[in-house]
Amino acid sequence: MSVGESIARIQEERRQRIGRLRQHEQGWRWFAGDDSDPGIISERALARELALTFEARRRLGDTSRSPEPGVLLDERSRIKHFPVLFVSAPHIQEAVSGTFPGMPTPLQFATVLLDRALQIDEFPAVRVPEVVAVMNPPLYSDEFVAELSHLVLTRRPRVVGISNLSEGHYYALRIAQIVKEICPEAIVLLGGQHEDGTNPVAYQQAVARAGQARGPLSRFRELDGEPLRRLTRCQTLETAPGRELVDFVAAGDCPHLLMEFMVVVADNLDLPVGELKRVIASRADRFARLPGSAFLFYLDDDDRLAHIATSGTPIDGNELPFISVEHLTHENRFPVFDHKLTAQVMACLGCKYACSFCHESADHLLYDRPKMLQRSVGHVMKELDLRVEQGFEAVFFDDSTFTQNRRWLDGLLEAMLARRRPGGWLEWGCQTTVNDLDAPLVARMAEAGCTYIYMGVESVRPRPQFVQKALRAQRSGETWAALLQRAASWCVQARVRIGTSLQFGIGETPADRSETLRLIARLYEQGAIAPGSVALNINAPYPGTEQWVQLARSASAPLPDYAQRLVRHPAFETAHQYTALRPEELDGIYDEAKAVLGDAILTVDFAAHQRWRLDRQAQHAR
Secondary structure (H helix, E strand, O other): OOHHHHHHHHHHHHHHHHHOOOHHHHOOOOOOOOOOOOOOOOHHHHHHHHHHHHHHHHHHOOOOOOOOHHHHHHHHHHHHEEEEEEEEOOOOOOOOOOOOOOOOHHHHHHOHHHHHHHHOOOOOOOOEEEEEEEEOOOOOOHHHHHHHHHHHHHHOOOEEEEEOOHHHHHHHHHHHHHHHHHOOOOEEEEEOHHHHHOOHHHHHHHHHHHOOOOHHHHHHOOOOOHHHHHHHOOOHHHOHHHHHHOOEEEEEOOHHHHHHHHHHHHHOOOOOHHHHHHHHHHOHHHHHOOOOOEEEEEEOOOOOEEEEEOOOOOOOHHHOOOOOOOOEOOOOEEHHHOOEEEEEEOOEEEOOOOOOOOHHHHHHHHOOOOOEEEOOHHHHHHHHHHHHHOOOOEEEEOOOOOOOOHHHHHHHHHHHHHHHOOOOOOEEEEEEOHHHOOHHHHHHHHHOOEEEEEEEEEOOOOOOOOOHHHHHHHHHOOOHHHHHHHHHHHHHHHOOEEEEEEEEOOOOOHHHHHHHHHHHHHHHHOOOEEEEEEEEEEOOOOOOOHHHHHHHHOOOOOOOOOOOOOOOOOOOOOOOOOOOOOHHHHHHHHHHHHHHHHHHEOOOOHHHHHHHHHHHHHHHHO
16 A cells, blocks of 8 residues: 555544544544644644554555555454543442532543544544543442452553542542452552642642732731642651652643653553653643643652753633543433533632632632633533533532623523423533522522532631632621522522531531521422432531641641541441541531431432433343
């Protein structure tokens, strides 16, 4: 086969690849609306495919005749790809009250550039990752361990990326241990909110910026010295299990960093990890030009913590692809939407409030990025159109406060209404706060398809030093309870169901707890709150939050070690040994809540959910 014939065949393969994509994925190269045709193969990708074709023919032997196209394609694919596995670490080992597995959106956000490059076959290296799975197990179970072990044993992934919250850090390390025991040559990369909140360089930079700053940033003043050393010791690679099991730690907003990391790995597949670290260090300038405020940590030749970092330039969400849902091992079906296949969408990163227990309120301070990073209405709508084409029936907006930008929301609702008017469209829900709702807005949201609003109420009398969003009630002279009741009445009128989060251990009295439960029970009896939609949470200090920083300043108490298994109260997702309330207090709270709220409490029967999935699959098969 001549070079010209090979090029023609490669170009035809690209056209076929793009033709297999869904309609709403075919017209954009990197992100929706960039007006670049992914069907046109780049010079770099063409050169890669030609080189692989010639290498495949050489390995197949007998160059006097061309091998069958299918044989050649299979051999080229075998040479071309190396396996990669991603895992979103679960944070519970058995079903508890107040939790439901969802899409692993932090992990999916980190891999958006990589996923799109692989989808259109434009990964910029001679060797190309093949994502064998994105595991998003709801529980750490024997079934999950068996599935993970089988994948690692049979596919021998070169890279295993693990995303974890602090709640799941113990299980993330267990996953890393399984990987290293079965496949010692695998590169283990750990990332996620826990790594964001234990990033010592981010704290150092925040301390330097604090100076004479007022407002929330001032919390980092006087954090240097011993408090900063205490924080540094929490970083995964500064702990014994982390040093033994983890090769790299990523922190911050990582789509561009992860893409460049995978390119370096692809260009150096045969290097041992120690030499790969030296290559990464030598390319620090390349990483430093990338968008985002992200860090890659590793242990250097002297066993000291080292890192490279990206530019710190905020990432524009409108210039990222949509998260991929192609490789997930578990479907996402929300009971509140009658178990419809549900997509989770982030329209805006950040929150205008600054509650002391919230990661999102703290991340913009730690990583010096805008408090809110809003995507355009057009970009969000293109993603929603894609989700409809992919078969999703419902959407939940994961924004901390979906209604905080009213002008933007008006535009989105108008666009949604335009989709709904010809007929049915997506059912959807969102998270927000009582501060950012009014009667006309709720009615318009309902008209646009909203059937569910989840609000963090926390307490009937929240203390502003913990729940900063409650300051509005304090300033206006209204009570937080009155604001909630009014918002609930608007939702009832619009036939929008409410879910809510209650939080205990944030300075409330036992009388406050009882009053909170009675108020929520009244709203449930009035039909404002959906069954199984009241989440009971216990406050705990998590890395990165203001509570964590305050704890670091206190020499009287150690910082929680989330590498240890959490000893959980069985009735709560967030009640464990690092919460302030005593076990007997937790028993009392749950007993009272169960008596007052009954089936309004969010509980998840995982076995029943699994049976439902199997029944549904059997129906589709028929």
